[in-house]
Each structure stands twice: as structure tokens, then as C-alpha cells.
Amino acid sequence: MHKLLRQIPSVDECLLALLHDEILAEIPAGLLKKGIRVVLEAQRQEILSGKEIAADALTLPVLLSQIKAAILALNQPRFRRVINATGVIIHTNLGRSVLPESAALVLAQAAINYSNLEFDLAAGKRGSRYALVEELLCELSGAEAALVVNNNAAAVLIALDTLAKGKEAIVSRGQLVEIGGSFRIPEVMARSGAKLVEVGATNRTHLKDYQQAINAETGLLLKVHTSNYRIIGFTSAVSNEELVQLGHEHNLPVMEDLGSGCLVDLSPFGLEKEPTVQEVVASGVDVVTFSGDKLLGGPQAGIILGKREIIEQIKKNPLNRALRIDKFTLASLEAVLRLYRDPITVCERIPTLQMISAPLALVGQRAEQLVALLQERISKFCAVQTVDTLAQVGGGAMPEQHLASRGVELRPSFMRVSRLEKELRSLAVPVIGRIEDDRLLLDMRTVREDELILIAEGLEQIFQRGGEAL
Template identity: 40%
Template sequence: MSANPKGIVRLPQVEQLLQEPILAPYIRQLSRPLVTDVVRRTLAAIRQEVSFRTDGISDETLYARLEDDCRFLLNQRHARVINATGTVVHTNLGRSPIDPELWDSVADVNTGYCNLEIKLSDGKRGQRKGIVSQLLSSLTGAEEGMVVNNNAASVYLLLNELARGKEVIVSRGEQIQIGGGFRIPDILALSGAKLVEVGTTNITTADDYINAVTENTAMVLMVHCSNFVVRGFTESPDIREVARRLPEHVILAVDQGSGLSTERFAANETPSSNYIRAGADLVCFSGDKILGGPQAGIICGRKEIVQKLEKNPLMRAFRPGRMVYSLLEELLVRKLNRESEGQGVAEKAATGQAVIQERAQQLASELGDKVRLLPSEMVVGGGTLPDEFFPSWSLELQIDKQADQILADLRAMPLPVIGVIRNDRVQLNMAAILPREIPVLTEQLRSYLSL
């Protein structure tokens, strides 16, 4: 850059800066137009600064500013991180990771053309759900199954199609709010259904539901409490009794939430198949949290009702693409065959305490006295099993540095590490750290701790 006789620095042209080698990696990862915008904004900000007007700016400072601003944008791009929080299904960290073998097994389907909506038997147009419906029937015992984008879409779809303009009975204790401000009363209003509250926060009986039924009642909706637990003097009805006593014109729907099916590690959670056997007409749940597949909403139940939902015009907005369908197909096949790839990350972590301890001990031996190995706990997370904790192991970093700064340093690593603070110390919980991440984590920590 150059200065005029009065000493005022003239900044380089944008195009000149874009040719600098320091920006080449950001152009590859962000695109030239985005980096161009960053450069323009940075230059505009510098021109407004008093220090620039009086003293100018050095090349080194300018390039550092440009790199900082590009890096800030790059950090907003989706990227792999190591989950060392102890929350296995972490909403902020992408919820449940897909098993690598599962992902690889559907690569051909998703990187070429596929029979998404064509029948290979006669070449005519077919339905896009493949064999997912049959697999879901085998898993849950339901007559039919279908898939939408997520479980919030499941709830909205069944309310919109089956209860628009009519009454839906919901217990006061189940009018919950989950992440992102999703509230059951709000979603009922948006769908066009009318909320009828029954029971109290802690007690709702079968009589409460039955006595609230009118000719305009379309549905009884039972909702999984997701992210909280009510303790003490509580009571909830036997779903079999409610199903038996409801008039034929009232649909019994259950938002089961978590997606527990054949897993056996959550004793206090009701599997979706149990609701079907108890008489629920519809059960909806998440495809990723416990099940272990891609994020999706799954609806299972009576065939004529599910088919009615599939014909709703909203399905054009809610239907998933081939990646979700192919991953769910492969996952369900393996789950029904009881293969390890059919297990979700929550099941693997909750039933693998010995493996977690072994990995923690191995990593601790590599890092020596810069870490302390200690027993800890993990949770499933993601609005699932809010009151259940499972054994885990953590490494506590033993370095003389502020905990907040250590967390920031970990996030700035080539493969960012997301830890937690416990008792003013940074801990890395091993529960959700995947086997293939251990070598990278070891090397990054060795370098960070200067070993």
C-alpha cells in the first residue's frame, strides 16, 4: 500500500487483496463472492477508524484483520466437532450422528439416480417411501407407517388433517414447550384445532378425558413430557382404559417423542409398540434421537388414518427426500436384524460404560499429569429421558488457565472440541466421543498441553 505526501494511507483495491495467498484457503471454503464481501466490509470499517485516518495501517495488521473476519465467517459453516459434553444427543451439535457404515451403505443410492418414485416392476410411477412403511410396521406392530421431516411436522400434520375445526383434548400436564419455542397449545391453534384442557399439572385420569368428549371432539392427544419430569403426588391414566372407553369418532394419538422401540436401556420409557398394542390409533416419534437414524418424524398407526395423512396437501412440504428414506430403510433393516449398526448412538453410549472407561484410561495414560481421570455421568439429551443418568468417565484438564479460555482454545482446534465446566475446571466427558476421534483428540491435546 502507499501513502500520499500528507501521510494518509491508501488501501489496496479489493481485487488486489483477493489475489493474496492468505485469502486463497477462505475462497476455497467460503466462495469468492463471500470473501469479496468480507474484504469490502473490512476495508469500509478500517476507513471509518480514527487511527487509520491519522496513522494509517500496516500490511500485517490489515492482513490479520482480513483473516480474522474471514475466519469468523468460516466458523459459521457446518463443520465436524468432537462432543465431549456428556450429552449424547446434543441438539446444538447435530443431535445423533449417523453410523459411518450406515452412511456408506446408502452412498450409491444418493450419488446416482434411484427408484424414488418409479416402480421397477412395470415402470410406472410409485410411492417414494420404498419399504419404510413395512419396516416400521414390523418394528412397532402398527398397520402402516409414514415419514415426514421431523416430529414437530408429525404433530402438526395429524392435527391439521384430523382435527382442523374440531376439539382436541390434552392434559394440562402435557401442554409442553420444547426447544425453539415449539408449544403444544400454539401448534394446536396454528393447525386449526381447538384445545380442550383436562386434568391438572400433576394428575389426569381416564375420567377426565372421557368426560370432556363431545360430538365435536376429534382427538385425544397424549404428549411425551420430553424435557422435564413431574414428581411426587402424580397420576396418569392407563392408556388401555382410555382407548377402550373412547367413542369411535375420537382418535387416540400419542406423541411419543423419543423414538424408543426395541432398545432396552431406558426402563422408564414406553416403547412405541406398547402404545400400539394398548390401543392408540396413531403414535408419532423422532427418527434420530434413540432410533439412531436421520432427523425425521415417524407416524405409525391404523392404515386408513395414515393413508389419509399421506394425502394431505401439506405432505408436499413435509415429505423427506431420498437421503432420509434410504438411511431409514437401511437403519431399520439392521435394527430388525439386531446388528450393531442398527443401534443409535444413545443406545451404544448407555450400554457401553466399560468401553467408555477403557477409552478414558487410554487417553489419560497418554496425557499424564496434565489431566485427571474421574467418574462422571452422561445423559441422552435431545428432550429424551430427562431424569435418567448413566455412568461415564471424564478427563479434567489440569492446567493453570481460566476455564472459559480453555473452552475457547478447544473450540479453536483444527477439529473443534466442545467440553464443559464442572467445579471451575474444564472436563471432557468421554461418553459421546466416537472411536475414530480418539487419535485426533489425543494429538490435539498433546500439542495443546505441550507434551
């Protein structure tokens, strides 16, 4: 054991051997030493554990190969681009909506230049960051006023804190949803200081349920759109118009949390009709909240629309300072909203809407292109063919609804499907697919045409490595 330990080269020896490696030339010396120590310590632990060590395992050339791989891994950015081949369009784990190129260009300009974030160019004095998108939001939605905070949970929180803190907020029992990360509407309400009053039953709520719950302590009538689940069968719900009328009779504001709000009717693309933001605003509710990075196709944001008097109250809430958006969110959100001014081209220019609306024939062409690329490269290692698949909108939107899609099926001949899935995740540009029935599926509805070659080259690299090892 001591003899083996003495054979391990020193950090300085390894560092000297790596000095002229061009691939590592730009990596700081501190990181080089860290990678060396990681590998050398791993060797020490194997020896001390009594594990049998091969005769050449501790030679400098062998160790340098491991050290180089360790250094490159340590130098790899943690936040990375991936290729989404899952078929889930608004994938919460993969960054939700992809921004349009026009928004990315605006983001770059905001990053490298000064901007009029809080400067009124016309007046030559301090301005409001919210004014940069408020007019556009009102134009597109029909609302009197608007405010944007950093996500939709924050939008709900600040609206409830402003309108119902210390008061009762009445909500249907069937709308007490749980959103991502195990956050629940009752918990958000409790944190805001509003007192939850549940009415109705899980599947049926009537107007009289709200009427009977209203008292001197009531501060708000709340409606939560069930965008991430469905109750079907024997159901009943109160319309916005009925709730607004009741609110007016008792001088109570009515608020609706849309969750994943959309400015475009997506039913022509085979999805069930969802209320658009414009329709909800037109119904007369006082406050509407929804996400910016779901069906809207923009950056993470919580958008609050409504009556001017109420939005002004929310703007003055001290929480607004803690929840405000930065220049990057503002820049990209404005760029995305501007695209909605042209309803004819918006579905082609916003990636989320483009993926939802893409004709099945176009998706199928991408699948066939990828199969052609793969048959040239990996046919002797893996069976490849196009297959019918079902894609999803995702992001907690439109549950139980699917979009017909086409994908590529991979059945490797000498490795497990789970191993192939893991190898794809380890590529320089990771590819994320899904396993079904002992096969790996790459759904083309969420893959761009320019990503096909990256997938093909990555798979070729994986199977070449595996073939050499056989």
C-alpha cells in the same frame, strides 16, 4: 492520521503478494479480495478512532498474516464437523443422533446417483416414496400402516389436522408440553385447527375426566408422552388401554405423541423403563407419532404409525406434500431401520444406542487413553486427570436420568478455563466440552476412540500457541 492512512497498502498490492501462496491457491479471487478488504477496513477504522498504532502494524508482511487468517476464516464452511465431548448423547445443538456408517454410505449413493425415489421397479411405473420404508416400519412396530414426514412436530400437526380440524381434542393438562424452540403442544394444536380441551389437574388425571369432557364436538382423544420432563409424587394418569376402550365406546380415535420414541428397551442399561413403540402400538391406539433422530438413532423425521384407515386419511391430507421427506431422509432412515431387524447387534451398530449401552469400563479406557496422549503433550501447561462424570441421553428424552461415565478434567495453569473452552471451539475440528467448578470436562461417553488423537493434537496446538505468547 492522514500519514497512517496513506501507509495502508492497496488491495492490488496485497493481492499480488498472495498470488503464490500455496494454501490460498484454490480460493477464488473474489474471496481473496473480500478478506483483504475486511482487514484493511479494520485498520482504517482503528486509525480513524484515534487508536495508537504500532510502527510496523501497517507493513505488508504483518498485514498479510492477518489477511491470510481472515481469508481462511471466510473460506471455512459454516456447517462443520465437531467433536461432542459434552456427555449429552442426543445433543440438539450438535445435530442430535449420529448416523451409522452403513447409513452414511447409502446417503452417498443417493447423492451421486439416480434412485427409485418414486418409481415402482416391479411395475415399471410411478410409485410412492413412502412405500420404501412403510413395510419395514410396520414389520418392526406391529402397526398396520405407516407414514414419514419431515419432523415429529409435523407428524403431530398433520395428524391433528386430519383427525380433529374444527373439532375438540381432549388432552390431560399435565401433558401440555413445550418442545425445543419454545413450540408448545397447544400452539401446534391451534395451528392444526383442533380445539384444545384440557382435562384433569397438572399432576392427576382420571378416566372420568375424559368421559365428562366428551360431547358431540369431540374429534380425538390425545395423549402426549412426557418425554422431556417428569411429574413425581402424588400423580395419576390414564393408561392407553383405558383410553382406547373409552375411544371405542364413543367411536373416537386415540392418538399418542411419544416424542422420542424407541424400538429398544433401554432399562437394562440403567435407565428407567420407557414405553417402546411396539408396546404403544400393541396397546391399541389408533395413531402413534415420534421422532426419527432421537432414540431411534436415525435422521430427522416424524414417524406416524397406526391403523390403516387412519394413516390413509393422513396420507391424503394436502399438508403431506408440504411436509414430505426427501431422498436423503428416506435412504438413511431405511438403512437405520434395517439394523433393527437384528436385536442382538442393534445396540452395537447404531451410534446413539452404542453410546447409551457402552459399559463404564470401556468409557473409562477412552478417558485413560486421552490422558496418556495429553501427558506427553501438554502436562507442563495444564493439569490433566480422569474423573467420574454423569452423561445424559439428551434430545428431550429421559429427563433427570443420568448415565455413569468417565471424563478427562483439564485445569490450565496460565489461561482461564473459559478461554480454553473458547480455543477448543476455534479448532479446525472444534471440540465442545463443558465447564464445571472452574475446570473443563471432556466426557468420553460421547467421544469415539478415533477422535482422541484429534483432541490431543488440538490441545497441543492451543497450548503451544499460548506458551509462545508468554
